[in-house]
Amino acid sequence: MSVDTMPAAEPLYRSQRLALRYFTAAIALFGVMIVFGLLSAAYYLFPSMLFNTLNFNTSKIMHIDVLVIWLLMAFVGAVYWYLPKELGREMAGIRAAEITFWVFCVAVALVAATFLLVQYGSASEFTLWFINQGRKYVEAPRWAAIGIVAILLVFSWNVVGTCVKARRMTGIMWVMVLDLIPLVVVYLDAFPADTNMSTDLYWWWWLVHMWVESTWEVLIGCIMALVLMDVMGTSRRIVEAWLYIEVMLVLGAGILGLGHHYFWIGTPQYWLAIGGFFSALEPLPLLGMVVHAVYDAGMHRLKTNNQPAFYWITAEALGNFIGAGIWGFMMTLPQINLFSHGTQWTVSHGHFAFYGAYVCGVIAVMYVARQRVTGVPMLAGRTWRWGFGLLNLGMVGMVMALLLAGMAQAFYGRAIGGSTLMAFTTASENLWFKSGMYARMLFGVVFAAGYVALVYDLLRSPRRAPAIAAAPEPA
């Protein structure tokens, strides 16, 4: 749909109403994630805070697990939003999807309550099934992990079933349908408790890397393709060609780029060369996305009827390239990674990558939905700029502060310190490290203020303004 034909009063599909519920839950959990992020940052400044009551590990679990869940909810919402539009019919299995939304919400609340109130158990299978699996990112007890598999299966049926019932497949939908296979299959690795830490981490990285650096990248690529056609009126032919290029480069570099996680876990030495080489290629697809975004922006001379969505799409392309690509490359060559791995340098990359690759993208979709729901032909104004500016400033500030702290650790703790407990302590008491931690906290507060501005802008009634006539798009 081109921008000049933006509907003002078309009724929403049921799946789009469900998408709005997913967006609401996602944005609420985004806030929870920020609260526990600030709390986790505060432990570095006030280590005795809540000692033996709510320890750092619980706060950290809440921060990263909620991150995964809110992004997953936002992805599901984005797909539910665009599915009927892309295929021209109501989504298949809508009733099951509506039920699983509430199951999802209740499960998230129960797991959060368990993490906060029970926290840990004895060394038994019972603990893994009902309290905490203790594996980073997938700490949720097994019953909840089974629930996530069930939700992903319903989601997969919604997508595939809608394609079947519509008797229509687009290039974007082919990519999305095929991407559902690893999205579900790789997650099955959330269950084992392998005694051998080397094999445990080997397969755990399939889950973490293949989800975050491959499957999710492809999924957000599909979502961004739909957003670009929607917001900028970009032709399907251009969008699909770029999507295939992105898939080729993301998976071409990313599948063996997995090797940069296999440097130090007991794996053979050849992973140093393979992981280093393919990691160096990983920024390429992300650079392609930047080229694509700049091309589209130039085609439209920065004119759009949905300014917030347009700016968040641009932020996604640049943030993904710099945060995931450049920041990742900066530390993944084994010669550097030997010193940077497992320091706040990694945290710097992690924050920038998740934010650039995913957070900016899903916020863009939320603004698309907001324009459609409110029916304003031109979404502009000033309030959204506060959210955009503060969130980006807060994130860049946190990333730089963490990089400063991480470099101090790599140098003082590893390179000259000797990597022992005493070296870790000495590096953590270093002025550069402590300055970085204070700066991270400060910019974390700026980021939280940006979140408040974002929520305010998403909830308030938009100002009405005339739409911009879109330039004709070359086929």
Add this chain to the structure above:
Amino acid sequence: MDIEDPSFWRAGAVSTTLVMLVVLAFLSLDSMRYIRAGGINVPPYDVINRHIDYQYDWNRRADVPVIGAPEPLFGQPVSATEAAALMRTGKLVIQSRACMDCHTIFGNGAYYGPDLTKAWLDPAWSQIWMPMTGKSTREEAMVAFLMHPDRYPTWTRAMPDLAITENEARATVAYLKWLSAIDTNGFPANFGRSMR
């Protein structure tokens, strides 16, 4: 060949992905030879009956574990079966207490506490915690610390009390000893060699 035709890039995407998946499958099969317990880089669990050291290898240009003379943990040799059972419990302790949401192992986890990859070899046990706990061996000092870490703080970032029982603590110590014997391609860097 029309490079503006999406089907051209579709073919590239499919073929590249398939080739990379096949290569990854072969590399994963080969990697298992190295990382299974008793494999090329990962010792069997009963390595805890031996002395373990970590020395610089000039041929590898990296620190490597050196398995030495018999040195049973807690002075009691264990069979392979008993060692495997200890490791099972030790790993369950690490998961049930979410240790890797404060610490790292092989650099993976969270960064609030120190890396545990070579924790068994850390001089702090003999220099700090043996005198502090009044224990005469490293492993006894580690057990005392793990059971009541908040009684033996050495820094502002103290470890909380996670209700670890004596059996769980002994299994965790065994696990940390086994971990230290894994060849990690020289990670963590310069272990135990401060250049200050």
